[in-house]
Amino acid sequence: MNDAVTIDRATASRVASRRIETLPLSLAINGEARELQVEPWTTLLDLLRDKLDLTGTKKGCDHGQCGACTVLVDGKRINSCLKLAVTLDGAEITTIEGLGQPGELHPLQAAFIEHDAFQCGYCTPGQICSAQGLINEGHAKDRQDVREQMSGNLCRCGAYTNIADAVLEVMEKQS
Numbered sequence: 001m002n003d004a005v006t007i008d009r010a011t012a013s014r015v016a017s018r019r020i021e022t023l024p025l026s027l028a029i030n031g032e033a034r035e036l037q038v039e040p041w042t043t044l045l046d047l048l049r050d051k052l053d054l055t056g057t058k059k060g061c062d063h064g065q066c067g068a069c070t071v072l073v074d075g076k077r078i079n080s081c082l083k084l085a086v087t088l089d090g091a092e093i094t095t096i097e098g099l100g101q102p103g104e105l106h107p108l109q110a111a112f113i114e115h116d117a118f119q120c121g122y123c124t125p126g127q128i129c130s131a132q133g134l135i136n137e138g139h140a141k142d143r144q145d146v147r148e149q150m151s152g153n154l155c156r157c158g159a160y161t162n163i164a165d166a167v168l169e170v171m172e173k174q175s
Contacts, residue, residue: 030098067153077133096125119157
């Protein structure tokens with residue numbers, strides 16, 4: 001039995017000419033309340049970069065495998081390329097731009113500089129957001145835990161040892 005649906009040209013043309021609908025979305029982004037209209041297929045990453053000009057969050061693989069797009073949602077780290085923005089109504093989003101202030105670095109930002117925990121810098125925003133999520137979660141107790149729990153964030157330059165040093169320094173100062 002063939003369950004295919006066929007439609008005539010007039011119906012196809014009418015459907016194709018429909019206006020694309022957007023959905024309302026309320027978010028707090030880096031502490032600022034935002035009321036937005038978003039297409040239902042827009043990822044959080046694309047919303048941040050393309051609609052809100054928050055370009056610190058990077059698009060790496062666009063498949064959730066590299067961690068370059070890591071941001072915090074209600075204090076928990078997520079790959080923003082995998083999350084549809086409309087599913088986050090009412091959420092608190094923190095990007096790299098929301099950590100620290102101009103002239104006053106966040107402790108993780110300062111530690112990354114002190115430990116030379118970046119080379120090209122492309123993965124750094126995601127690494128720092130992931131590190132803050134790791135600290136918020138409170139499960140990492142030592143270097144091995146940090147390395148394991150940061151393993152979803154790739155660094156093509158190989159600065160992993162320095163990244164772990166930076167994260168451990170901040171963890172120790174906060175304990």
